[in-house]
Amino acid sequence: MSTESLLEIRDLSVAIPTETSTLRAVRGVDLELRRGETLGIVGESGSGKSMTALALMNLLPPAARRSAACVNFAGTDLSTVSEKELAGQVRGRKIGMIFQEPMTSLNPVYSIGRQLTEAMTLHGEVSAAQARRRAIQLLEKVGLPDPASRLKQYPHELSGGQRQRVMIAMALMNEPELLIADEPTTALDVTIQAQILHLLRGLQTELGMSMILITHDLGVVSRAADRIAVMYAGDIVETGTTAQVLNDPRHPYTRGLLECVPGYREASAHRLGSIPGVVPSMTGDIRGCAFAARCPRAAEECFIDSPPTRPLGPARTYVCHDPEETRSRSLLEGHDREQTPVNKPAKESVLKVAGVSRTFSVRRGMFGKRKSLRALDNISLEIRKGEVLALVGESGCGKSTLTRTILGLETPDSGTVTLAGRPVGALPPRQRARMIQPVFQDPYSSLNPRKTIGNIIGRPLQVNQLGAKAEQRTRVRRMMELVGLPARVFNSFPDQLSGGQRQRVAIARALILDPEIVICDEPTSALDVSVQAQILNLLLDLRDELDLTYLFVTHDLSVVAHLADRVAVMYLGEIVECGDRDTVLTHPKHPYTRALLDSALSIAPELDVPEPRLTGDFPNPMNRPAGCPFHPRCPLADAQCRSRAPEVEWAADGTLVKCWRAGDAAGAFSQLSAGQTPENWPDPPKINKEESAP
Incomplete structure (x- = not known):
């Protein structure tokens, strides 16, 4: 690692x-950032991470005022540079930036080629032909097949992972010395996340870049960063190497974030830590420590005096009064430290999905020919009373179509969905809604912004004419108390609540009718890790208290390990593996399940970003591969896999698996862990943290 700043x-x-x-x-x-180094900036939403990055290049709102003793970049103080020099010499040229959401960052009316080449031709130093050659070269480098044809495409024609790769290529067009990646993998599948991080690490090594990685995902930062800066309420509260900060956190906020991560402690069923409240708005004068109101270790001096900076060694500091008498307190204080009570699922089945298939007729363009898209292919599932069944798989695998079919919003072409012994399609809509309710991914867009919280939660009671107005109001307040919403927000609107509070509103609305099953569709993926912990604890508490049954759709395998009783793995409209949580997660039988597990990023600062083992992108459902749908990406595929679709088999431990090579998978993957690679799975270049610096 270079020591030059x-x-x-x-x-x-x-x-x-x-x-x-x-x-x-x-x-x-x-x-401070050294050449060739990756600095991870972590913290909750509103902590100032993105604002700090934007302030480097003065990309702030017009009314904002920036001040600094110095912003020294490669020998130039950017705080004294004019706007014209920043635009012409720094932004996009010496400092590149990857924004969080590629679909909103890319111009939808310009082709990919125009947006890429403009990043170079804008400075007037290269011709259009040279910029085009550079764009093709970079698209090939970031792993997009047939890069020349991609230049004519528009952002909506690419998948989320492909758009993120285009954003990376755009940021690298001028070979910047510093790359700022603002949440580059948020909302991406675990397989795409691993590919993007591995790609960034490889490009960093090849081009000799430094990188600032902004994220709230501690698993990502533990693998990809050399050093970490923890940010809270606009201030850096702890810094150090990745191993120092994650293995020996000193600030109570850092410790709190780690306790909120599922799987951080050894036992996955332990109750998660949770940080009460939200990041303060930081308006007006600040007295004392900004974290004091949420801190379990706060003493009287924390509310009065600003905390001192405590050095622990070279580039290792934390900002805290650190009162010795409260140093051992945890954010789990007052909560059960033992295992979360888990109800043993009863034998009776609440929901049965038997042989369900669903095909859509899709036409591209106004005059294009119609093609068949098989979204579901002979799906069979069973959910028992009181259990949590997790449904996992990449985007586009059919999870949403399956949940819509279960909710009765889609009619299957064949097969049946029965709820409490009755076909879902035969149930009257209101009765069906009382038996099964959804909780959606984005709590803001799923709530009516013009209705108060009381109206939103009580609306199902009004529609179903359950009780008088006074009774409905009482029931709503009781439900708000049950999900942890303060009574004062009854007359508030959704935009006046935090993200976690809005998700609690969505959960309260789903539970107000006492449903048999709650379908949770990525209910925590858009939330900070601290809020995620609160929601997961709440869901488990409600399950135990109300004897609820959950179908939990997610791509976060750490959440699955913490919450689920059973796991169903979905790929291209099929259930390829289904069984007990511990069995599926510790002894996967399908190669796809193993690939998902290998791509998941747990907190392990001693490990690097895992090498991507899945080749190619998720296939187009309109052009399904012959034979096993997974065979083009599978390391174990043989002639039989390419010609015949596998049949459902039941393993001795009760796991359902659809794979011709399921019996050979364990041995083959154990060879992989020893460094042996199957013949048809190319071994990507290995990159270690120690070797990443130029």
């Missing part, structure tokens, strides 16, 4: 005037 920030502050006060978004931040 590329970026040095001293006393960076950002203030944004509001109608009534001033928002102090960034408060006296000090940071």
Whole structure:
């Protein structure tokens, strides 16, 4: 690792005037980044991570005021550089940035080629032909097949992972010295996430870049970063190497974030830690420690005096009064530290999906020919009373179509869905809604912004004419108390609540009718890790208290390990493996399940980003491969896999699996862990953290 400093920030502050006060978004931040190094900045939403990155290049709102003792980048103080010099010499040229959401960052009316080449031709130093050759070269480098044809495509024609690769290529067009990646893998599948992080690490090594990785995912930062800066309320509260911060956290906020991560402690069934409250808005004067109101270790001095910076060694500090008498307190104080009570699932079945298939007729363009898209292919599932069945798989595998079919919003072409012994399609809509309810991914878009919280939660009671208005109001308040919503928000609107509170509203609305089954569709993927822990604890508590049954759709395998009783793995409209949680996660029989597990990023600072083992992108459902649908990406595929679809088999441990080579999978993957690679699975270049610096 090079010891030469590329970026040095001293006393960076950002203030944004509001109608009534001033928002102090960034408060006296000090940071240093060496050449070839990756710095991870972690913290909750609203902590100032993105604002700090934008302040480096002065990409702030017009009213914002930036001040700093220095922002020294490669020998130039950016705080004294004019806007014209920043636009012409720094942004996109020496400092590149990958934004969080590629679909909103790419212009939908411009082709990929125009957006890529514009990043170079804008500075007037290369011709259009040279920029085009560079664009093709970079698209090939980031792993997009047939890169020349991609230049004519538009953003909507690419998948999420492909759009993110285009954003990476765009940021690298001018070979910047510093790359800022702002949540580059948020909402991506675990397989795509591993590919993107491995790609960034390889490009960093090849081009000799430094990188700032902004994320709230501690698993991502533990594998990809060399050093970590923990940010809270616009200030850096702890810094150090990745291993130092994650293995020996000193600030109570860092410790709290780690306790919120499923699987951080050894026993996955332990109750998660949770940080009460939200990041303060940081308006007006700040007295004492900004974290004091949420801190289990806070003493009287924490609310009065600003905390001191405590050095622990070279580039290792934390900012805290650190009262010795409360140092051992955990964010689990007052909660059950033992295993979360788990109800043994009863034998009776609540929901049965038997041989369900669903095909859509799709036409591309106004005059294009219609093609068949088989979204579900002979799906069979059973959910028993009181259990949590997790449904996992990549985007496009058919999870949403299956949940819509279970909800009765889609009619299957063949097969049946029965709820409590009755066909879902035969149930009247209101009765069906009382028996099965969804909780959606985005709590903001699923709530009516013009209705109050009381109206939103009580609406199902009004539609079904259950009780008088006074009774409905009482029931709503009781449900709000049950899900942990304060009574004061009864007359509030969704935009006045935090993300976690909005998700609690969605859960309360789903439970107000006492349903038999709750379908949770990625209910925590858009939330901070601290809020995710609160929601997961709440779901488990409600299950135990109300004897609920959950179908939990997710791509986060750490959440599956913490929450689920059984796991169903879905690929291209088929259930390829289904069984007990511990069996599926510790002894996977299908190669796809194993690939998902290998791509998941647990907190392990001693390990690097896993090498991607799945070749190619998720196949187009309109062009299903012959034979086993997974064979083009499978390391074990043979002639039989390419010609014949596998049949359902039941293993001795009760696991359902659809794979011709399921019996050979364990041995083949154990060889992989020993460094042996199947013949048709190319071995990608190995990249270690120690070798990543130029």
